[in-house]
Amino acid sequence: MENPKLRLSGVTLRFGDLTVCDGIDLQVASGELICLIGASGSGKSTLLRCINLLEPIDDGQIWLDDLEISVPGLDPNPVRRRIGIVFQSFNLFPHMTVMDNITLAPRRVLSQQPDETAQAAMALLSRFGLADKAAEYPDRLSGGQQQRVAIVRALAMQPEIMLLDEITSALDPELVGEVLDVVRQLKVQGMTIILATHEMSFAREVADRVCFLDAGKILETAPPDVIFERPSNPRTQQFLARVVRTNG
Amino acid sequence: MSLTARQRFERRERLRGIAIGTTSLVLVVAAIYWLVPLAPGWEAVQRSFFNWPILVKTFPKLLDAFLVDVMIFAWSLPLILVLSLAIALCRNTRNPALLPLRVFGAFYTDIFRGIPTILLVYLIGFGIPGLGLSRPWNSPYIWGTVALVLTYSAYVAEVLRSGIESVHSSQSAAARSLGLSEADSMRYVILPQAIRRQVPAMMNFVIALQKDVALLSFVGPIELLRQANVFKSLMANFTPYVGAAIIFLCVTVPATRYADYLLARQRAVRS
Incomplete structure (x- = not known):
C-alpha cells in the first residue's frame, strides 16, 4: 500500500502476563473502512485505544501519515485531535447540554471562536437529524441519540480518522439502525474509519476489509466477501460459524 | 367513586397507622409534661434554666452577638471552599514534578483532621497573636477563624477528593x-x-461549621456563646445558654432539613 493513512507495525501491549495485542500489523488507506471482528476479549477495543494513545504500547510502532505517534514521551494531545474515537458506552458529559458536549473541545483545544464553533456544531447536528436536541442534556436522549451525539462530538474536532468501538453494543436493537446510518454517511463522505463490531451483516455491507482478531493477533485480513464466504483460517471459520448460528 | 376491596383495605390501614402514631406521641409528650416537674430539683432547674423574664431581657443582645457568628461563618465558608479545592487538587496530581504538592496535601489533611478543632483554635488563636504582630493582625478573631478554616478545609478536601475519584x-x-x-x-x-455529587456531603460540614463558630468564644470575640457566658455570670442564671441554643437551632435545623432533602433527591436521581 502506498502512503497509508495509518500504519501499525508489530503493535504489542501487555497487561502483566496477559498479552492483549500481540504483534499487530495493519495498514489503513485514506478513506478506507476497516472492520475488526472477533470474540469479546480478542483485543479489538484495546487496539483502538492504543491507536488513540489511551493505552501506551509496549512494543511496535504506530504511524499516522509519516509521523510516528508511538514514540514514548510524545505529547498525545495533538495526535488525539486528529483521531476521533467513539466508545461503546457513549461517555457523553452528563452535566453539559448536547451543544456544550460538542463545542467544549473545539473551543478549548482548537481555540475556535464560540459562535463559529456553535455554527459548525449546529450544522453537524442537523446533518445527523439532531438539530432539535442541541439544548437537551444527555439523560433526556435515547441511547441511539446519545451515541449519535457522541459521534458528532468526535467529528467536531475534524478528525482524519474515526475509531468506532462497538458503538452499537449498548443499544436496544431498534436503535442500532440509526447509528449504523451515521457510519454509512461517514463512509460516503470519505472518512477513514476503523470499526470494532459484533454486527456481522453490517461489517459485510460497509467494510472495505475485515480483520479477524483472536487472542490479540490479527489472524486474517481480507475483503468481506472473502472473510464471510471463504475464510481461510480455521479459527475464523469456527468464530463465524458460532456467530452465524446465534445471530441467525 | 367506588373503591376496590384492596383500596378500601389500604385506606383503613393508613388511617389506623395515623391514629396509633398520634396517640402514642400525645401520650409520651403528656408523660414528660407531667412527670418531669415531679423531680425534686425541678423548681430550681426551672428558675435557673427556663427563666422567662431573663430570657426576654437577654435575647435581643444574644441576637446581636449572633451576628458575629454569622460574620465569621460568612467569611470562613468561601475560604474553606477555595482552600479545600486546592488541597484536593494537590492530592490528585499525578505529575511527578508536582510530587511535593501531593505530599503537602497528604500532610495537610492528616495534620488538620488529626487535631481537635478546639485545640487548634487555642494554638493558633492565642499563639499567633503572641508573635507581637501589629493591629489588626494580632486579633484572635482573625486567627481563631483561620484555625476553623484550616480544620474544615482538611475535611472538605477529602470529600472533594473522593468525589473526584468517584467520577468514572x-x-x-x-x-x-x-x-x-x-x-x-x-x-x-x-x-x-x-x-x-458531593454537595449533600459538603452541606453536613456547612451545618457543623455553623455550630463550631462558637468555639471562637474561647479566644476572644464576643459572639453568641461568649455573650451568653457574660450574661450567665452577670445574672447568676443559665437561661442565656438556653437562649443561645434556641438561636443556633433556628439556623441549623432548617439547614439540616435542606441537606436531607438534597440527599434524598440525589438518591432518587440515582435509582
Whole structure:
C-alpha cells in the first residue's frame, strides 16, 4: 500500500502476563473502512485505544501519515485531535447540554471562536437529524441519540480518522439502525474509519476489509466477501460459524 | 367513586397507622409534661434554666452577638471552599514534578483532621497573636477563624477528593480522547461532576461549621456563646445558654432539613 493513512507495525501491549495485542500489523488507506471482528476479549477495543494513545504500547510502532505517534514521551494531545474515537458506552458529559458536549473541545483545544464553533456544531447536528436536541442534556436522549451525539462530538474536532468501538453494543436493537446510518454517511463522505463490531451483516455491507482478531493477533485480513464466504483460517471459520448460528 | 376491596383495605390501614402514631406521641409528650416537674430539683432547674423574664431581657443582645457568628461563618465558608479545592487538587496530581504538592496535601489533611478543632483554635488563636504582630493582625478573631478554616478545609478536601475519584475513568478517557489537556479535563469534565455529587456531603460540614463558630468564644470575640457566658455570670442564671441554643437551632435545623432533602433527591436521581 502506498502512503497509508495509518500504519501499525508489530503493535504489542501487555497487561502483566496477559498479552492483549500481540504483534499487530495493519495498514489503513485514506478513506478506507476497516472492520475488526472477533470474540469479546480478542483485543479489538484495546487496539483502538492504543491507536488513540489511551493505552501506551509496549512494543511496535504506530504511524499516522509519516509521523510516528508511538514514540514514548510524545505529547498525545495533538495526535488525539486528529483521531476521533467513539466508545461503546457513549461517555457523553452528563452535566453539559448536547451543544456544550460538542463545542467544549473545539473551543478549548482548537481555540475556535464560540459562535463559529456553535455554527459548525449546529450544522453537524442537523446533518445527523439532531438539530432539535442541541439544548437537551444527555439523560433526556435515547441511547441511539446519545451515541449519535457522541459521534458528532468526535467529528467536531475534524478528525482524519474515526475509531468506532462497538458503538452499537449498548443499544436496544431498534436503535442500532440509526447509528449504523451515521457510519454509512461517514463512509460516503470519505472518512477513514476503523470499526470494532459484533454486527456481522453490517461489517459485510460497509467494510472495505475485515480483520479477524483472536487472542490479540490479527489472524486474517481480507475483503468481506472473502472473510464471510471463504475464510481461510480455521479459527475464523469456527468464530463465524458460532456467530452465524446465534445471530441467525 | 367506588373503591376496590384492596383500596378500601389500604385506606383503613393508613388511617389506623395515623391514629396509633398520634396517640402514642400525645401520650409520651403528656408523660414528660407531667412527670418531669415531679423531680425534686425541678423548681430550681426551672428558675435557673427556663427563666422567662431573663430570657426576654437577654435575647435581643444574644441576637446581636449572633451576628458575629454569622460574620465569621460568612467569611470562613468561601475560604474553606477555595482552600479545600486546592488541597484536593494537590492530592490528585499525578505529575511527578508536582510530587511535593501531593505530599503537602497528604500532610495537610492528616495534620488538620488529626487535631481537635478546639485545640487548634487555642494554638493558633492565642499563639499567633503572641508573635507581637501589629493591629489588626494580632486579633484572635482573625486567627481563631483561620484555625476553623484550616480544620474544615482538611475535611472538605477529602470529600472533594473522593468525589473526584468517584467520577468514572471513562469520563476522563472521553475528555482526553478529544485532545483536552489534563487541566481542562479536570476543570470542565471531572470537577463539575465531582462537586455536584458531593454537595449533600459538603452541606453536613456547612451545618457543623455553623455550630463550631462558637468555639471562637474561647479566644476572644464576643459572639453568641461568649455573650451568653457574660450574661450567665452577670445574672447568676443559665437561661442565656438556653437562649443561645434556641438561636443556633433556628439556623441549623432548617439547614439540616435542606441537606436531607438534597440527599434524598440525589438518591432518587440515582435509582
